[in-house]
Amino acid sequence: MRIELTPRTSVSPVARALAPVAAFITSFLIAGFVIWLMGRSPIDAFDVYVLQPLSDPWSLQELLVKATPLALIAIGLSYCFRASLWNIGAEGQYVMGAIFGSWLALKTHGTDAGTWVLPLMLILGVIGGALYGLIPAFLKTRFGVNEILTSLMLVYVAQLTLDYLARGPWRDPKGFNFPQSVTFDTAATVPPILEAGRVHYGFVFALIAVAVTAVVLGRTLFGYRLKLTGDAPRAARFAGFSSKATVMAVFAISGGLAGLAGITEVSGQIGQIQPSISPGYGFTAITVAFLGRLNPIGILVAALVVALTFIGGESAQIMLKLPLDLTQAFQGILLLCVLAADALVSNRIRLVARGGGK
Amino acid sequence: MTIFEAILLTIVTASTPLLIAALGELVTERAGVLNLGVEGMMAMGAACSFAAAVSFDSTLLGVAAGILAGAFMAALFALVVLGFAANQVGSGLALTIFGLGLSGLIGAPFVGARRDPIPHVDVPILSDIPYIGRLFFEQDLFVYASFALTILIAVYLTRTRSGLTLRSIGENHTSANALGLPVLRTRFLAILFGGACAGLAGAYLALVYTRFWSPGMTAGRGWIALALVVFAAWRPGWLLIGAYIFGAATVLQLHAQAAQFGVPSQVLSAVPYLATIIALLLLSLRHGRAIGAPGSLGTPFVPDR
Numbered sequence: 001m002r003i004e005l006t007p008r009t010s011v012s013p014v015a016r017a018l019a020p021v022a023a024f025i026t027s028f029l030i031a032g033f034v035i036w037l038m039g040r041s042p043i044d045a046f047d048v049y050v051l052q053p054l055s056d057p058w059s060l061q062e063l064l065v066k067a068t069p070l071a072l073i074a075i076g077l078s079y080c081f082r083a084s085l086w087n088i089g090a091e092g093q094y095v096m097g098a099i100f101g102s103w104l105a106l107k108t109h110g111t112d113a114g115t116w117v118l119p120l121m122l123i124l125g126v127i128g129g130a131l132y133g134l135i136p137a138f139l140k141t142r143f144g145v146n147e148i149l150t151s152l153m154l155v156y157v158a159q160l161t162l163d164y165l166a167r168g169p170w171r172d173p174k175g176f177n178f179p180q181s182v183t184f185d186t187a188a189t190v191p192p193i194l195e196a197g198r199v200h201y202g203f204v205f206a207l208i209a210v211a212v213t214a215v216v217l218g219r220t221l222f223g224y225r226l227k228l229t230g231d232a233p234r235a236a237r238f239a240g241f242s243s244k245a246t247v248m249a250v251f252a253i254s255g256g257l258a259g260l261a262g263i264t265e266v267s268g269q270i271g272q273i274q275p276s277i278s279p280g281y282g283f284t285a286i287t288v289a290f291l292g293r294l295n296p297i298g299i300l301v302a303a304l305v306v307a308l309t310f311i312g313g314e315s316a317q318i319m320l321k322l323p324l325d326l327t328q329a330f331q332g333i334l335l336l337c338v339l340a341a342d343a344l345v346s347n348r349i350r351l352v353a354r355g356g357g358k
Numbered sequence: 359m360t361i362f363e364a365i366l367l368t369i370v371t372a373s374t375p376l377l378i379a380a381l382g383e384l385v386t387e388r389a390g391v392l393n394l395g396v397e398g399m400m401a402m403g404a405a406c407s408f409a410a411a412v413s414f415d416s417t418l419l420g421v422a423a424g425i426l427a428g429a430f431m432a433a434l435f436a437l438v439v440l441g442f443a444a445n446q447v448g449s450g451l452a453l454t455i456f457g458l459g460l461s462g463l464i465g466a467p468f469v470g471a472r473r474d475p476i477p478h479v480d481v482p483i484l485s486d487i488p489y490i491g492r493l494f495f496e497q498d499l500f501v502y503a504s505f506a507l508t509i510l511i512a513v514y515l516t517r518t519r520s521g522l523t524l525r526s527i528g529e530n531h532t533s534a535n536a537l538g539l540p541v542l543r544t545r546f547l548a549i550l551f552g553g554a555c556a557g558l559a560g561a562y563l564a565l566v567y568t569r570f571w572s573p574g575m576t577a578g579r580g581w582i583a584l585a586l587v588v589f590a591a592w593r594p595g596w597l598l599i600g601a602y603i604f605g606a607a608t609v610l611q612l613h614a615q616a617a618q619f620g621v622p623s624q625v626l627s628a629v630p631y632l633a634t635i636i637a638l639l640l641l642s643l644r645h646g647r648a649i650g651a652p653g654s655l656g657t658p659f660v661p662d663r
Contacts, residue, residue: 004661005442005443005660005661006660006661007660034460034463038463086447088451139635139638139639139642143639143642143643144642145635145638145639145642146588146638148394148447149581149584149585149588149634149635149638150635150638152578152581153578153581153585153631153632153634153635154631154635156578156628156631157628157631157632160624160625160627160628161624161628163624164622164624164625168622283451283455284455286448286451287452287455290448323462323463323466324462325458325459325460325461325462325463325466325573326459326463327459328455328456328458328459328462329455329456329459329460329462329463330459331455331456331459332398332452332453332454332455332456332457332458332459332460333452333456334452335448335449335451335452335455335456336434336438336444336449336452336453336456339438339442339444339445339448339449339452340438340442340444340449342444342445343438343442343443343444343445343658344442347442347443347660349441349442
């Protein structure tokens with residue numbers, strides 16, 4: 001028996017829209033099977049992972065908090081992925097944005113610096129992430145170095161830089177030797193949307209990014225250029241679109257948004273610099289981008305859905321003693337299923353008995 | 359044994375897993391498939407080999423479990439990229455995320471356990487060669503296996519019919535298919551071989567290099583192995599040299615950290631990653647673009663009719 005693939009001539013929009021849903025259900029079934037193999041009840045796990053967070057107001061707020069960095073990073077990545085460029089170093093750009101912005105927060109700590117601190121921090125965060133994202137872009141356009149490996153290697157470098165700062169120069173001298181900085185001043189903190197609420201204005205930034213991206217991709221020449229560069233690079237060159245400029249632009253955008261995610265997370269959520277500031281948002285955002293079909297609205301929905309796995313994972317760890325690694329394994333399976341479902345929409349698959357067919 | 363010899367010995371130990379994993383990926387890529395899941399397959403190899411070795415108190419069973427785990431992960435990848443013709447870069451990345459998570463689950467009960475060192479096997483006569491004899495011929499069996507594998511793969515790719523078939527499929531799958539060559543079957547086997555090698559490399563890390571399990575212990579070695587394949591221009595001989603250069607860089611930075619030069623340890627820890635970027639850059643500076651890349655690398659195969 002062998003598998004035979006044929007490209008579909010027409011693709012129904014319904015199938016295209018349902019593919020991520022099918023992928024999601026499939027990955028739930030696989031995860032349930034793994035949990036069953038571990039000798040636990042998949043139904044209990046489903047209850048803790050999905051149903052409980054959705055029925056608890058505190059968890060619902062937490063959902064928005066966790067979806068914020070995921071949506072911001074994934075929106076940025078969608079620019080790269082649309083142009084078929086593989087920026088897989090968003091985690092590093094996120095960390096670098098956090099470092100750039102936090103520098104100002106720590107510099108102005110304890111002074112009466114006014115309300116200009118926070119906006120400037122956010123701008124610095126965007127700049128830090130964008131500059132870091134431009135390194136692989138520059139190496140690619142100027143020297144032809146593959147962006148996949150360089151962007152990933154830079155993740156390790158960024159994490160080590162953060163580790164050094166948190167344990168070394170930026171450590172709070174009065175912090176009992178804990179590897180963390182002083183707590184940011186109020187002037188350097190992204191405020192919550194509702195008084196005493198958990199959701200901060202970072203979520204609004206994510207919504208703005210979604211709206212702007214929807215307009216850019218759908219209504220501007222730049223958006224068309226991206227699509228053309230990704231789908232038909234030769235045609236894009238004939239049309240006079242510089243692919244080098246496109247590479248630099250999309251890496252700067254995705255790096256900048258990842259950097260914004262990093263600084264908002266540190267100043268709105270964590271409140272200080274620590275050796276680790278992310279449970280892998282930069283990598284999970286890749287899953288989010290594809291689950292959302294690289295579409296801005298889709299990404300927002302996907303970010304909320306995937307944020308659920310982080311919250312469910314945390315409560316499953318406490319209530320069911322299921323390791324946190326299960327969440328990561330699930331996110332990996334989810335991405336595999338999404339990509340497989342996408343391919344299934346564009347190709348017809350037939351199982352052919354050996355000797356038959358042709 | 360002098361300190362100098364001891365350092366050289368650790369370089370061999372650090373280079374071997376890089377070499378084994380990269381050799382597997384080289385064969386996969388020569389068949390035209392880019393599998394970015396090396397890191398995940400390696401982590402699974404490490405976790406499963408360690409779990410099996412501790413549970414059955416057998417290094418041999420541990421190694422077998424590591425190889426099988428790598429091959430199992432590769433089969434999953436093959437199903438998605440060959441069966442469904444899904445995007446290879448994304449699928450490989452997903453495999454890495456999945457493997458790192460699942461290896462954490464499998465390894466969790468074994469955190470804190472330790473394995474004894476495995477015996478070194480002395481090759482008579484050759485180990486008496488001054489300087490390099492003790493270094494390369496008084497090693498564990500994995501090291502010999504990695505050398506043998508390098509030679510076998512080089513011979514296979516250039517001197518056998520099946521190796522030529524594999525390369526032609528990697529260069530241009532449409533033409534190969536038109537000639538009646540079994541594109542999908544060859545690629546499936548090449549992916550499995552890559553996974554088995556990554557699993558073996560992971561087993562070496564857990565059973566010989568560290569002799570314990572900790573989550574994320576592969577520490578980017580799978581990614582460095584991927585870079586090595588590019589660096590070696592898809593040639594096994596160059597891979598051997600590249601793996602030893604990187605192994606040496608890793609070991610020397612560890613010794614530099616121990617010596618405390620006043621440089622922050624994080625700067626030295628970053629050396630292997632920065633070295634990878636610089637190596638890729640230098641390669642591109644010399645040749646303009648990545649030379650030797652198989653023509654169909656990374657493109658899904660869907661026969662047109």
